[in-house]
Amino acid sequence: MSHPIFVLASASPTRKSILENAGIKPIIRVSHFDEDAIQVSDPMSLVLTLAQCKAKAIAAEFTGQNALIMGCDSIMYLNGIIYGKPDSKEIAIATWQKMRGNYCELYTGHCLIDAKTQRSAMRYGVTKVYFADATDAEIVSYAESGEPLCCAGCFTMEKMGGLLIEKIEGCHTNVLGLSLPILRQLLGELGYSIRFSTNGTAIQ
Secondary structure (H helix, E strand, O other): OOOOOEEOOOOOOOHHHHHOOOOOOOEEEEOOOOOHOOOOOOOHHHHHHHHHHHHHHHHHHHHOOOOEEEEEEEEEEEOOOEOOOOOHHHHHHHOOOHHHHEEEEEEEEEEEEOOOOOEEEEEEEEEEEEOOOOOOHHHHHHHHHHHHOOOOOHOOOOOOHHEEEEEOOHHHHHHHOOHHHHHHHHHOOOOOOOOEEEEEEEEE
16 A cells, blocks of 8 residues: 655645654645634634644645645734734734743644545644743844744744743644644544654655
8 A cells, every 4th residue: 555645735844844854755735725714712723723724725636645634723822812923023023022031822733634535633732832031132133033924923943033932841843833743643543653764754
């Protein structure tokens, strides 16, 4: 039996890198799903709905094929408010002024669809992220770097933003946008297993 192809319904280079570092070589298909079309106030429901919509948008292209399609979505939940990607440098600065010396919950929803059987599985992960008490100068210069404008919650953990993070509680790849432990759980739920070799990770 041939191994299924793995399709990532995301333009995120970090998600792609997570998979590749784990030995999985994904095919990239960007869903272009309009995230603003989903208005949900509960962070868990929001990330699961968006992950499912993104995966479904791409799954139609692979109907009947031996393919697994993964959709993901991440948001930051801080002081009872949901934060996605900031629309401007000014918003990033204002958000970081609330984040510094504080902590957030980073939610990432995952949806895995088996295109051959039309079965799907969904889970979400939550990781607590504790932020440094950053100075005004650090916040402004970080916002002006442009990095926080490209990610949910105005920060990255694996790049410059990591200098402003004190610690995390939970899965670190969940913060990066795709939890490897959750991916393994979803594969198992759909009847797949993983096998490691010098050539990478095979899904079977």
